[in-house]
Amino acid sequence: MENEEFLQNLIASNRLFMKSDFGLTEYESDQEKGLAQPPLTKSATAGETIPLTKDFSGVIKEVNYLTLLQGRKSSRVYKQEKISLDQLAFLLWSTQGVTGIRGNNYAAIRPVPSAGARHPFETYLAVFQVEGLVKGIYHYLPLEHALEFVTAVDELEAAVSTSLCDQKWAAKSAVTFFYSVVPYRSEWRYSISSHRVMLLDAGHVVQNLYLSSQAIGCGTCAIAAFEQKVVDQLLQLDGENEFVVYAAPVGLI
Numbered sequence: 001m002e003n004e005e006f007l008q009n010l011i012a013s014n015r016l017f018m019k020s021d022f023g024l025t026e027y028e029s030d031q032e033k034g035l036a037q038p039p040l041t042k043s044a045t046a047g048e049t050i051p052l053t054k055d056f057s058g059v060i061k062e063v064n065y066l067t068l069l070q071g072r073k074s075s076r077v078y079k080q081e082k083i084s085l086d087q088l089a090f091l092l093w094s095t096q097g098v099t100g101i102r103g104n105n106y107a108a109i110r111p112v113p114s115a116g117a118r119h120p121f122e123t124y125l126a127v128f129q130v131e132g133l134v135k136g137i138y139h140y141l142p143l144e145h146a147l148e149f150v151t152a153v154d155e156l157e158a159a160v161s162t163s164l165c166d167q168k169w170a171a172k173s174a175v176t177f178f179y180s181v182v183p184y185r186s187e188w189r190y191s192i193s194s195h196r197v198m199l200l201d202a203g204h205v206v207q208n209l210y211l212s213s214q215a216i217g218c219g220t221c222a223i224a225a226f227e228q229k230v231v232d233q234l235l236q237l238d239g240e241n242e243f244v245v246y247a248a249p250v251g252l253i
């Protein structure tokens with residue numbers, strides 16, 4: 001009974017979290033207080049970066065928008081073949097690439113929308129089978145449109161599968177995308193109203209990943225079931241100021 005009450009309270013507070021509090025005026029955001037804006041993206045930490053192409057003419061197989069919408073589905077079985085670095089470049093650009101800068105570095109414009117153009121996400125990859133890349137964890141640098149190598153991981157397949165609540169099919173992808181959130185990017189502007197919209201933002205990112213994967217002969221599947229601590233550790237995130245909110249394996253189908 002106690003447990004039931006605990007659950008009902010949690011459900012009520014989670015429902016409250018889903019509701020908009022944009023009407024509340026009792027607080028000032030850090031932006032309103034005049035505090036400095038956080039950086040648009042995390043900067044590179046590795047010395048070397050891997051440049052990516054923006055010439056996608058060779059990778060797009062399907063341009064008919066209706067066909068893409070009609071064929072949109074989740075794919076959990078992938079061919080055990082490598083994808084090319086240019087295919088990966090297209091997926092990174094179409095989900096989190098930068099298409100313009102607004103104001104004096106006030107906002108990045110990207111192929112996906114984001115509340116207040118805050119774009120609070122970082123993209124990490126577990127690379128299994130991508131031409132020209134060794135296996136391991138990578139981080140995408142949207143402003144440079146480049147990758148940086150983060151770390152090699154012993155038994156990467158097992159580590160990824162465990163982090164995703166034993167969804168073993170994910171580790172048979174060519175690459176698994178992990179989206180982390182840096183909450184302060186959005187909190188700076190929207191304070192307590194930011195958390196609901198950050199999760200709304202994430203949906204747009206992965207929908208672009210679905211349609212873009214299909215356009216290049218690949219498939220993907222959104223993943224929300226993961227072990228928070230395990231996945232944050234895998235990507236070397238602190239779990240407080242940056243943590244994973246979404247994942248999506250991609251492979252040829």
Ligand SMILES: Cc1cc2nc3c(=O)[nH]c(=O)nc-3n(C[C@H](O)[C@H](O)[C@H](O)COP(=O)(O)O)c2cc1C
Pocket residue numbers: 072073074075167221222223224225226
């Ligand atoms: C937010 C979200 C989280 C999801 N998490 C998982 C997941 O952890 N594992 C999984 O196999 N599928 C996951 N899916 C995929 C759904 O199961 C799938 O979209 C649904 O079954 C409908 O199938 P379709 O995408 O082929 O239309 C998720 C989808 C969304 C949108």
